Amino acid sequence: MRIGPVKRVDRLVGLSVLGAVGLTWFVLVAFDAFTIFVGELNDVGQGSYTVAKAISYTLLTVPRRLYEMFGYAALIGGLLGLGGLAGTGELTALRAAGLSKLRICVSVVITLFALTLCVAVLGETLAAWGDRSAKALSLGAKSKDITLAKGGSVWARDGETVINAGSGRTRETGEGPVVDLNRVRVFEFDQQGRLVTLSVAARAEHRLGKWTLFDLRRTVFGEASATSTEAARMDWPSGLDPDLLALSIVKLDYLNLAALARNIAYLERNNQDAGKFHEAWWARAFYPVNVLVLAFCALPFAFGTLRSGGMAKRLFVGIVLGIGFYFLQRTVVSMGSVYGLPPALANALPPLMLIAGSTLWFRRNA
Secondary structure, three states: OOOOOHHHHHHHHHHHHHHHHHHHHHHHHHHHHHHHHHHHHOOOOOOOOOHHHHHHHHHHOHHHHHHHHHHHHHHHHHHHHHHHHHHOOHHHHHHHOOOOHHHHHHHHHHHHHHHHHHHHHHHHOHHHHHHHHHHHHHHHHHOOOEEEOOOOOEEEEEOOEEEEEEEEEEEEEOOEEEEEEEEEEEEEEOOOOOEEEEEEEEEEEEEOOEEEEEEEEEEEEOOOOEEEEEEEEEEEOOOOOHHHHHHOOOOHHHOOHHHHHHHHHHHHHOOOOOHHHHHHHHHHHOHHHHHHHHHHHHHHHHOHHHHOOHHHHHHHHHHHHHHHHHHHHHHHHHHHHHHOOOHHHHHHHHHHHHHHHHHHHHHHOO
16 A cells, blocks of 8 residues: 555544544533533523523533543544544554554544644633623522622622621631632622622631631721721631532632632742642643543553554543543542642643553553
8 A cells, every 4th residue: 555645644643533532522422411401400490490591501611621621532432433443454464564563553543632722722722701691690590699790709698787708718628618719898888779798708608507708808888988997817607608609619620720820829828828720720721632642642552452442442541541541630630739749740640651551561562
C-alpha cells in the first residue's frame, strides 16, 4: 500500500478518531443529561417549577456536561477510532508501510489537541455561563426568597431583611456541613420599607444551626443620623435555610479560571483559607494536559491483541483507564492537600505517573 503524503495519513486517522469521539461524546452527554432531567422532574410543582423549566435547566447545563465528559469521550473514542482501523486492516497496512506506532498515535493526538482547545474555551465561557443561568432559573422558580444575580452573587430575603453575598461555598467538617458566604451585606428594613440598618461583613458562616458574621461593620440609621460600630464577630439571627442557600452556590469545579482567581485574591486579602480555590484553579488549568496524556497513553492498546478483541475489549480498556486515572488523580491531590504539597505539583504528578507507568509497560510488552 502506498501511503502518499504524511498529511493524508493524518487525515485518515483523524477522521476515524473524530467520528468515534463524536459518537461517544454524544452518547455520554445524552445519557448524563437525561439522568439529570429525570431527577429534575421530581421537583416539578415546587413553586413555579414546570416541565418546560426542567427542560430549560437541563439544556443550559449541556455545555458544562460537554466539558466534563470530553475527557472520557476522547479516551474511549480514540481507542474505538484507532481500533476500527485495526479491525479493517488499515492499521496493519500503515505499519507495514513503515509508520511507527508512535507516529500513528501522534496523528490521533493532533486531532484530540484541536478538540481539547475548543472544549477548554467552551469550559471557560459558555459552560460557566450556562451553569450560572441554570442555577438562577431553578432557584427563581423553586424559591421566591433566593435568586442569583448576574456574575453569580446571591440575593436572599429573610422576612424584612435582604441579604447579598458575592460568593459562597459549602464544606464538610467534623461537626457537619458548613455554608460560607463571602462579601456579605445585610439590609434590614422596617414595616414601611425604610432602611434601618446596614451590616457589611467579610464573611458569614452557618455552623451547628446558627449564623455568624465576621469582621462586621454595622450602621444604624436614625431620623437624621447614622451610627456605625465594628465587631470581630456577631451572631446573626437569620431564618435562612442553609440547605436551600447551598443550592444557590456554584460548585468550585464549575467556576472558570477568572472567577476562581477573583475568589482567591479576595480570600487572601482577607487572610482566609483559599486552599480549595487553589486546588480547583490548578485542576482546571491541568484539564487539557490530563485529557491528552490519558488518551495518548491508552492509544497503543489499539494495536496488537486488540485487533481481534473487538469493540467490547476496547471499551473495557478505556473505561478501566478512565476510572483508574480519576481515582489516582483524586487520591494524589487529596494527599497533596494533607501533606502540604503545592496544588500545581499535586495536579502534575498523576499525568507524570501515568506517562512513566505506560512507558514502562509498553517497553516490556513491545
